[in-house]
Amino acid sequence: MFPRMSTSEMVGPGDTAAAAAVSTERLKKRLQQEGVSDAAVADSERIVREEFEALHKQLVLLKQKQALLLDTLRHLETEKVDLENTLVDESQRQSKEYGSASRPRNEKLSEGSGSESDDYNEPQDPAEEETDDEENIYFDTTDFLSSSSFKSSGSDFQRSEAGSDDEDDYPMDGIDPSMKSVGINYPYVRRRKKLPDPVEKEKGVSLWSMIKDNIGKDLTKVCLPVYFNEPLSSLQKCFEDLEYSYLIDRAYEWGKRGDSLMRILSVAAFAVSGYASTDGRSCKPFNPLLGETYEADYPDKGLRFFSEKVSHHPMVVACHCEGNGWRFWADSNLKSKFWGRSIQLDPVGVLTLEFDDGEVFQWSKVTTSIYNLILGKLYCDHYGTMRIQGNREYSCKLKFKEQSIIDRNPHQVQGVIQDRSGRTVATLFGKWDESMHYVMGDCFGKGKGSENFSEAHLLWKRSKPPKFPTRYNFTSFAITLNELTPGLKEKLPPTDSRLRPDQRCLENGEYERANAEKLRLEQRQRQLGFISLLFAGVSVLLSSY
Numbered sequence: 001m002f003p004r005m006s007t008s009e010m011v012g013p014g015d016t017a018a019a020a021a022v023s024t025e026r027l028k029k030r031l032q033q034e035g036v037s038d039a040a041v042a043d044s045e046r047i048v049r050e051e052f053e054a055l056h057k058q059l060v061l062l063k064q065k066q067a068l069l070l071d072t073l074r075h076l077e078t079e080k081v082d083l084e085n086t087l088v089d090e091s092q093r094q095s096k097e098y099g100s101a102s103r104p105r106n107e108k109l110s111e112g113s114g115s116e117s118d119d120y121n122e123p124q125d126p127a128e129e130e131t132d133d134e135e136n137i138y139f140d141t142t143d144f145l146s147s148s149s150f151k152s153s154g155s156d157f158q159r160s161e162a163g164s165d166d167e168d169d170y171p172m173d174g175i176d177p178s179m180k181s182v183g184i185n186y187p188y189v190r191r192r193k194k195l196p197d198p199v200e201k202e203k204g205v206s207l208w209s210m211i212k213d214n215i216g217k218d219l220t221k222v223c224l225p226v227y228f229n230e231p232l233s234s235l236q237k238c239f240e241d242l243e244y245s246y247l248i249d250r251a252y253e254w255g256k257r258g259d260s261l262m263r264i265l266s267v268a269a270f271a272v273s274g275y276a277s278t279d280g281r282s283c284k285p286f287n288p289l290l291g292e293t294y295e296a297d298y299p300d301k302g303l304r305f306f307s308e309k310v311s312h313h314p315m316v317v318a319c320h321c322e323g324n325g326w327r328f329w330a331d332s333n334l335k336s337k338f339w340g341r342s343i344q345l346d347p348v349g350v351l352t353l354e355f356d357d358g359e360v361f362q363w364s365k366v367t368t369s370i371y372n373l374i375l376g377k378l379y380c381d382h383y384g385t386m387r388i389q390g391n392r393e394y395s396c397k398l399k400f401k402e403q404s405i406i407d408r409n410p411h412q413v414q415g416v417i418q419d420r421s422g423r424t425v426a427t428l429f430g431k432w433d434e435s436m437h438y439v440m441g442d443c444f445g446k447g448k449g450s451e452n453f454s455e456a457h458l459l460w461k462r463s464k465p466p467k468f469p470t471r472y473n474f475t476s477f478a479i480t481l482n483e484l485t486p487g488l489k490e491k492l493p494p495t496d497s498r499l500r501p502d503q504r505c506l507e508n509g510e511y512e513r514a515n516a517e518k519l520r521l522e523q524r525q526r527q528l529g530f531i532s533l534l535f536a537g538v539s540v541l542l543s544s545y
């Protein structure tokens with residue numbers, strides 16, 4: 001699929017056998033030793049040359065074919081992107097034409113799939129049928145999410161230019177009134193609302209040029225310029241998963257009130273909410289150095305968080321978070337597969353959430369793929385099944401639907417809450433980049449219609465984008481993570497991500513310095529790796545005596 005040769009190596013059509021000659025000197029000498037006649041020697045030399053030329057021509061032809069294939073591939077990619085754009089435009093136009101009069105919210109849907117017509121429903125993917133089980137019926141969630149009775153949902157915030165004030169951060173419509181204040185009535189802490197203005201003007205680099213020069217190498221080991229980075233480390237990115245920690249606070253409160261079903265529903269919404277911040281983000285976080293740490297004290301969210309890179313090969317990050325009445329911890333290690341035009345990341349590791357009353361939930365993350373590494377707009381998708389295992393009555397199964405090439409309704413998540421006997425007691429649905437809702441009972445079971453969707457309740461809705469958008473598509477929460485508030489620097493250990501010079505330079509828009517610092521640190525890390533390897537070797541040697 002992907003040519004393992006850079007285009008520059010390819011031989012142009014003008015280069016033929018002339019470029020390569022074969023020497024027949026040795027053959028001639030050998031035959032002369034055998035006393036073969038001059039005519040026979042000359043004949044043999046001619047035969048060898050002719051064979052070689054034929055072979056060489058074949059090779060050149062093959063190389064040209066390869067170049068052609070590569071061209072076609074790029075062509076197809078461009079056409080695919082064009083087609084996608086046209087289709088999105090078209091469906092947006094349609095939804096405006098048909099939907100706006102009767103259901104004004106349709107217009108606001110980013111995918112424009114608000115039409116009521118049935119043929120907008122995606123046919124079931126046969127591949128999914130094989131791997132997943134019975135309740136795998138994905139339907140057009142936007143259809144009823146956009147209905148006017150459903151005030152709480154929709155992606156209206158995506159177009160809004162207004163900044164997020166506190167109320168927007170915690171959308172409350174449809175939430176149980178007695179729960180409204182849970183998880184949000186923490187003291188106010190002043191945090192920055194924008195990143196610093198860049199010092200330098202940035203020079204773009206094409207990712208394709210980076211990839212084509214590094215084909216065959218492990219992409220994680222390629223030293224990419226900071227142009228592809230966002231000014232956050234993977235350690236800080238872990239904390240982004242806790243942006244909607246008020247959902248855990250609510251879960252704690254529900255459990256305290258004896259409602260264990262609402263508890264697991266809130267936990268499930270939390271598990272999905274962690275993905276919202278990945279929408280529209282196409283830069284790589286900084287790879288922390290071994291032993292690098294990040295600690296965050298957020299009394300404004302009732303949280304204390306700590307993460308550390310604990311292993312370099314394989315790269316493992318461990319994190320721990322304490323909230324009011326609960327603790328959350330996880331270790332994450334990603335198994336990556338490079339598919340040429342995309343990268344597949346399979347997270348290995350378990351996330352654990354433990355409440356003070358002894359209830360524990362555990363789950364793993366789903367697969368993430370990053371597409372369009374060569375051409376088109378880079379984007380990521382999350383898909384697979386997430387099982388949230390509880391130690392009491394309920395457990396939850398959530399399915400993240402894989403996006404197809406021209407999906408009009410991507411990012412869907414559906415799930416069920418089951419009791420110990422396997423009976424479905426509640427159903428969840430929504431999108432990881434928008435909102436999650438639940439309905440009591442089994443809505444996706446056989447013979448069940450979607451009539452009770454009108455009774456759906458909102459569990460979680462994504463916050464509005466920041467007032468000052470960043471080049472990295474950061475959320476308001478992400479903007480605060482690398483801030484060095486006055487007095488904080490003195491309290492932090494020297495290993496904290498906020499003190500990494502390359503990351504700080506990138507944040508300030510000092511790209512040249514950022515690149516130089518990144519290179520220096522990465523080289524040091526390699527040397528240190530070598531030294532520790534040396535130590536390991538020495539200690540093995542010593543212990544064998």
Ligand SMILES: CC(C)CCC[C@@H](C)[C@H]1CC[C@H]2[C@@H]3CC=C4C[C@@H](O)CC[C@]4(C)[C@H]3CC[C@]12C
Pocket residue numbers: 207228237278281282283284285334345347365366368370380
């Ligand atoms: C080659 C470069 C420029 C491509 C940029 C890749 C970006 C989009 C990649 C690099 C690392 C990726 C992240 C790595 C780990 C996780 C944890 C996982 O549970 C959710 C997705 C998430 C958060 C990924 C989202 C996409 C990501 C940020």
